Structures are given as structure tokens and as C-alpha cells.
Amino acid sequence: MKNIVNTIDYDSERPLITFLLMSYNQEQFIREAVTGAFEQTYSPLEILLTDDCSTDRTFEIMNKMAATYQGPHKIVLNRNTANLGIGAHINRAMKLVNGELIVAAAGDDVSLPERTTKLYEEWHGTGRSAYSLFSDARLVDEDGQHLKNLFAEKLPQQANSLEEAIKRGGIGVAGCTHIFSRKTFDVFGPMDDQVMAEDMVIPFRSLLLGNISFVAAPLVLYRVHGGNVSMGSTNYPSHAKRRREVENQRAVMHTWLNDVRKASSEGIITTDRGEKLRDLIVANYFWSMIELKTYNSPFFAVVVKFLYESARRFGKMVDKRLRTAN
Numbered sequence: 001m002k003n004i005v006n007t008i009d010y011d012s013e014r015p016l017i018t019f020l021l022m023s024y025n026q027e028q029f030i031r032e033a034v035t036g037a038f039e040q041t042y043s044p045l046e047i048l049l050t051d052d053c054s055t056d057r058t059f060e061i062m063n064k065m066a067a068t069y070q071g072p073h074k075i076v077l078n079r080n081t082a083n084l085g086i087g088a089h090i091n092r093a094m095k096l097v098n099g100e101l102i103v104a105a106a107g108d109d110v111s112l113p114e115r116t117t118k119l120y121e122e123w124h125g126t127g128r129s130a131y132s133l134f135s136d137a138r139l140v141d142e143d144g145q146h147l148k149n150l151f152a153e154k155l156p157q158q159a160n161s162l163e164e165a166i167k168r169g170g171i172g173v174a175g176c177t178h179i180f181s182r183k184t185f186d187v188f189g190p191m192d193d194q195v196m197a198e199d200m201v202i203p204f205r206s207l208l209l210g211n212i213s214f215v216a217a218p219l220v221l222y223r224v225h226g227g228n229v230s231m232g233s234t235n236y237p238s239h240a241k242r243r244r245e246v247e248n249q250r251a252v253m254h255t256w257l258n259d260v261r262k263a264s265s266e267g268i269i270t271t272d273r274g275e276k277l278r279d280l281i282v283a284n285y286f287w288s289m290i291e292l293k294t295y296n297s298p299f300f301a302v303v304v305k306f307l308y309e310s311a312r313r314f315g316k317m318v319d320k321r322l323r324t325a326n
Contacts, residue, residue, distance in 0.1 A: 016044045017116055018099030018182075019073075022089060023107030024052040027061060028142075029223060030107045034065045036221075037105065042116035043072055046099055050078040051107075052089045058107060087195030087251065094185045104178045104198075108223045109137075110144075115219040119179045122215050131184060131206035135177040135215040137222040149218050150174060156214060162207055166256070166280045169249065171207060175199030176222045180206060187266070188259045194251035196244065201255050208263045253285035 021037050023030055037047050049066060051059040059079050066077045078096060080089065094102075101123065103116050119133050137150040158172040159165035175198060184205040191201045206212050257278060264274030 014042075014044065014120070015100035016046060016098060017042060017101045017103060017120065017179075018097040019045055019047045019103045019105060019111075019116060020093055020097060021047065021049050021105045021107065022052065022093065023050070023054065023058050023062065024083070024089075025054045025056050025058060026107035027054070027057040028108075030058050030061050031065065032110050032144075033105065033107050034062055036109075036111040036113075036115075038065075038069060038071055038073065039113040040073070040111065040116045041113050042120055045073045045116060046076060046097070047073050048076045048078065048093060048096055050089070050093050050096070051080065052085070053080045053083040085193065085196070086198060087191050087201075088193035090195075090198055091190035091193060094182070094190070097182065099182065101179055101181055104175065104180070105220075106176060108225065109176055110140075110221040110223075112219050112221070116179075118215055118217060118219055122213055123179070126211060126213050130211045130213040131181040131209045132171075132173055132203045132212045133179045133215060134173045134175075134212075135220065136218040137174065137177050137220040138218045139224050140221045142223065142225045144221070147224065150177075150222060151216075155216070158212060158214070159207070162204070162260075162277055163280060165204055165207060166277065166284060169252075169284070170197075170200040171203035171212065173199050173203040173212065177220045178202070181209070183209060187268075188262050191255045192251040194247060195255060196248040197252065200248075200252045201259075204256060205259055208259060208268060250285070253281055256281050257285070 019037050019040060021033060023033070026033070034049065037049070040047075049062045051062060063077060066075050069075055076096060078093070080092060084092060101120070103111070103119065105111050115135070119135065122133055123130050134156075139147040139150055141147060156172050156174065159168055159170070165171050178199060180202050184202050187209065188205050191198065195201055203212060260269070260274050260277045260281065263269045264271055269277075
């Protein structure tokens with residue numbers, strides 16, 4: 001890890017924010033991503049450029065750009081000695097950040113100059129009660145050509161409660177546009193290292209702590225290409241993709257259980273609600289474990305799925321008849 005610039009004129013009215021730019025094998029796009037970080041209008045800003053042991057020129061480009069940067073922001077450069085994966089990389093990065101808020105950015109996306117400022121203004125406007133915020137984004141192709149806005153057809157449908165989030169399997173926050181409070185890690189600690197969809201974990205913590213807010217303006221150019229590493233990526237065979245999703249769900253559920261337990265022990269939520277949330281999480285976690293363990297036995301997987309679907313249909317039929325009788 002290396003600090004490139006160490007002179008920040010701190011404003012007591014404006015908190016230090018960390019712009020967290022994470023990269024892995026994105027040499028084709030990293031220059032634009034770093035430029036977007038450097039051009040942020042917010043101050044005071046710490047920019048953490050962290051690479052997950054790329055095998056291409058990604059870190060080399062980041063390093064050269066950091067070395068020649070002459071702007072007002074503090075630059076921190078980090079390269080992991082081994083490839084950690086998304087969850088473990090975030091856990092590592094959170095040990096290096098100093099900001100009260102953390103702007104999440106990927107090495108193949110571009111943040112518009114006003115992104116951090118707009119999100120700060122929204123956060124400040126909530127009375128600083130939002131623990132996660134996110135915005136709209138412009139979807140662009142590999143050449144940067146605009147395709148459409150992420151929420152062009154409808155506004156995001158966020159979960160309104162922890163219970164709803166558990167049943168849905170997430171909050172509905174767009175990770176590519178996310179900014180979150182460092183308290184989500186100060187209070188709950190690191191997430192499961194195997195988490196691949198951090199936007200299923202961090203916003204859940206934010207909902208445990210308080211509010212989530214949305215900014216309708218598109219503040220990120222989100223790159224849609226064959227190398228996307230998000231959970232929604234189609235760059236995997238269907239079987240491998242489903243296994244990846246289930247492994248991520250196991251890690252997410254494990255983190256949720258720990259977070260709910262922590263929130264209950266700290267008095268953030270009541271003991272009674274904590275128990276109910278854990279029961280709900282375990283129900284989802286159980287079926288994820290069953291599905292994960294059946295991948296080495298296709299026949300068993302079919303049997304389990306048949307029994308589960310049969311029980312689910314039977315339960316619906318009984319519920320319908322009871323409601324009709326009443």
C-alpha cells in the first residue's frame with residue numbers, strides 16, 4: 001500500500017469521503033475509471049485504488065496514473081498479493097479506508113465528476129440518517145456508447161423492510177452506484193469472504209441501522225460487456241452460473257445471520273425481532289445448502305426439487321381452501 005498524496009484541507013462541515021475503486025483484469029477500461037475518480041468535484045476526498053492481483057496491465061496503469069496525479073485529492077494505492085475475490089477484497093479495502101462514507105466503484109465503470117457531491121448532498125439532506133445511497137446509471141457498451149438508463153423503464157423497487165429483503169434475497173440497491181457508511185463495517189465487521197454480490201450484504205446492514213436513499217440522476221456510466229463479473233453476468237455456462245449464485249447466497253445468508261445476531265446483541269433491533277429474522281433467514285439458507293450439496297448428485301437434485309415443489313404447491317392449495325372456507 002502506498003500513499004501518493006497526503007495533503008488534504010479538511011472542512012469540519014464536510015466529512016472525509018473515500019472513493020473506493022476496485023479493479024481486476026480491466027486494463028481495457030481502467031484508465032477511464034481512474035480518470036473519473038480523479039475528476040470528482042467533492043472535497044475532502046480520499047481515493048483508494050485497489051487491485052485484486054490482476055494478471056494483465058491493470059495495476060501498472062493505475063500505478064502510473066497515481067504517480068503523475070497532481071490534483072487535490074489524497075491517493076492511496078493498494079495491490080493484493082493474491083487474488084481474493086469480491087467479498088474478501090472489500091474486507092481488505094475496508095481496513096484501508098478513512099472516510100465516513102465510501103463510494104463504491106468498479107474498474108470498468110466511469111463515475112461522472114459530480115457523483116460524490118450529489119450523493120453527499122442527498123445524504124446530508126436526509127439529516128445524515130441514510131446508511132446507503134444509490135443512483136441511476138447510464139448503461140454503455142464496450143465503446144462507451146449509451147444504451148439506456150438503468151432505471152429508464154421503472155424506478156428501483158427497494159425492499160421496505162428486513163423481512164421483505166430476506167424473502168426477496170436482497171434490498172434492490174444497484175451496487176454499481178452505491179455509497180455507504182463505514183458504520184456498516186465498524187458495527188458488523190467483515191462480511192463472509194465468499195460473498196460475490198456485496199450489494200446484497202451492505203444495504204442489508206444499512207437497513208438494520210437506518211435508512212436507504214435513492215438519487216434519480218444517472219451518476220455512473222455502467223459498462224455492459226462480456227467480462228462483467230457481477231452476479232448478473234451471462235459470461236458463465238448456465239450450470240456454473242447457478243452454482244455461483246447458490247454459493248453466493250450461502251455466503252450472504254451466513255453474513256445476514258451474523259449481522260442480525262450482532263444487531264440484536266447491540267440493541268439495534270429487539271431480541272424478539274432478531275429471532276424472527278434469523279428463523280426467516282435459516283429457511284432460505286436451508287434450501288440454498290440443499291441445492292449446493294446436490295450439484296455432485298444430479299439425480300438427488302431432481303428428487304429434492306420435486307419434493308420441494310410438491311410441498312410448496314400442496315401448501316398453497318391448503319391455504320386457498322382454508323381462505324375459501326372462511
